[in-house]
Amino acid sequence: MTLRNGEVLKGRYRIQSILGEGGMGTVYLAQDLLLDRPRAVKELYPDRLADEAKLHAARVQFEKEARALGELRHKNLPHVNDYFSVDENDYLVMDYIEGESLADILARKKRPTEQLVYDWLKQILDALDFCHRHHILHRDIKPANIILTPEGKVMLVDFSLVKLLDAHNPRTATIVRGVGTPQYTPLEQYDASMGHTDVRSDIYALGATLYHLLTGHPPQPVSQRILNPHTQPPLHDLNPKVSPWMARFVQTSMAIRPNDRYQSIKEMRRQLDLRLFKLRRPAPTQSPTRGAGPSARRPYRYRARPTTRKRPPARDLAPTVREMIPIVLPMVVPVTVILTLTTIATIIVATGSSTAAAIIALPLILSGLVYYKLSSRRRRGPPRF
Numbered sequence: 513m514t515l516r517n518g519e520v521l522k523g524r525y526r527i528q529s530i531l532g533e534g535g536m537g538t539v540y541l542a543q544d545l546l547l548d549r550p551r552a553v554k555e556l557y558p559d560r561l562a563d564e565a566k567l568h569a570a571r572v573q574f575e576k577e578a579r580a581l582g583e584l585r586h587k588n589l590p591h592v593n594d595y596f597s598v599d600e601n602d603y604l605v606m607d608y609i610e611g612e613s614l615a616d617i618l619a620r621k622k623r624p625t626e627q628l629v630y631d632w633l634k635q636i637l638d639a640l641d642f643c644h645r646h647h648i649l650h651r652d653i654k655p656a657n658i659i660l661t662p663e664g665k666v667m668l669v670d671f672s673l674v675k676l677l678d679a680h681n682p683r684t685a686t687i688v689r690g691v692g693t694p695q696y697t698p699l700e701q702y703d704a705s706m707g708h709t710d711v712r713s714d715i716y717a718l719g720a721t722l723y724h725l726l727t728g729h730p731p732q733p734v735s736q737r738i739l740n741p742h743t744q745p746p747l748h749d750l751n752p753k754v755s756p757w758m759a760r761f762v763q764t765s766m767a768i769r770p771n772d773r774y775q776s777i778k779e780m781r782r783q784l785d786l787r788l789f790k791l792r793r794p795a796p797t798q799s800p801t802r803g804a805g806p807s808a809r810r811p812y813r814y815r816a817r818p819t820t821r822k823r824p825p826a827r828d829l830a831p832t833v834r835e836m837i838p839i840v841l842p843m844v845v846p847v848t849v850i851l852t853l854t855t856i857a858t859i860i861v862a863t864g865s866s867t868a869a870a871i872i873a874l875p876l877i878l879s880g881l882v883y884y885k886l887s888s889r890r891r892r893g894p895p896r897f
Contacts, residue, residue: 515540515555522596525553525605532656539670541608544593550608551593554670558600567600574602580648588639590669609667614655614725623728623751626758632658632666632725634784636718639668641777644711651709653717654696655724694733696720699768711777712770718780719765719773726758727751734768757787852877 515527515538525542531552532539540553556574558567578595581604585591594605614632617624624632636658643650650657650668657670698716701709723731727750732743747759761783767773774780 514538520545521553521598521603522594525551527553542605544605552590552606552608552669554604554606556602556604558602571597571602578604580646584643584646584648586639586642588635588665588667589642590667606669609659609661609669611659611661611667614658614660614666614721617660618655618724618728621728624725626726626754629722629725629758630784630788631664632660633722634781634788635666636668637777637781637784640714640718641781644714644777649709649711650714651701651717652693652696653714654693654721656693658721694735695724695730697734698770699734699738700770710770712773712775715765715773715777715780716767716770719762722758722762723747723766726754726762731766737768761787848877848879 514530515521517527517529519527521527521542524544524546526545528541528543528550530538531541537554537556540555542551542553543549544551558570562570574597575595578592581592582595590607590609592604592606596603596605636653640650640653652670653668657668659667659669661667696717698709698713701713720731727745727747729745729750731737736743747754747762761780765773765780774783
């Protein structure tokens, strides 16, 4: 049945609008009246052709799966908050993830770059590895079930086809509520007689999703690929910009036979990590050699510094004659004048004649002036360094 807007489930979840609808269920946007938060409510329809025993087994399996999903807490997975049944329908209550699906982005003819796909792929592999380590398969990976948030994070949503893995009996299947979308579903998921679903089923669906993201076209259903192997165009024909590594990665993931695919999410992560490491590593550069040209530089060579410093030679503290010249020259004139005046005064006192004092003092004065003239001329010459 289709829930009406404003209808309240379990006295707690008020239906606001329909987020998505399919043959086996409907997803609603609801308001959690207890916590005042938006929620995504997944309504699962029962199999109309099943008898009472199968319906009871499906209900038991649903409760088991819902409890397992409620224990999953990962940054790229919505958390299952509640589960319950009303009449014949089962309900899963999950965190509402704001954003748009990758299918909506592709519908606007926006094809992401390979570098952006690397970032999304790394997040999806982390989420799937977490699920597989908790023995849970998604079984419905496709662009419509991957939400891109405004922060650039991708969230893997819609676990309506979830299966619990049994490590002792991997062929043990759930009461399947549909087989998934044909373009992204591996062959073994259609018929149990063809094999059993395991982690390689999610790997096929992820490879098909990558094909759609990189080419803008969904892959051919596996039944058509078996009948006519040339039905699906090679990835390079639809997007020549895709690297050979990514083309091989998608081709291996989408192999028809499970044994030809990657055997685990960990193996895919190792391949991706190695690819990203090679992309981040700078290309080696050749150092210029001698004689390569005028602009060539010799490679830098490290030279160790001496551990001990040499002390400068001890300087002689006694002043030299050359160092004394600038000190003595300015004193020549005043000393000469003082000696001249002293000599004149001494002669006058001794002889009582000023003429004799002048005759003796005049040569001294002339000698002092001549010496001063010569010394000052030498000082005006160019400085020496």
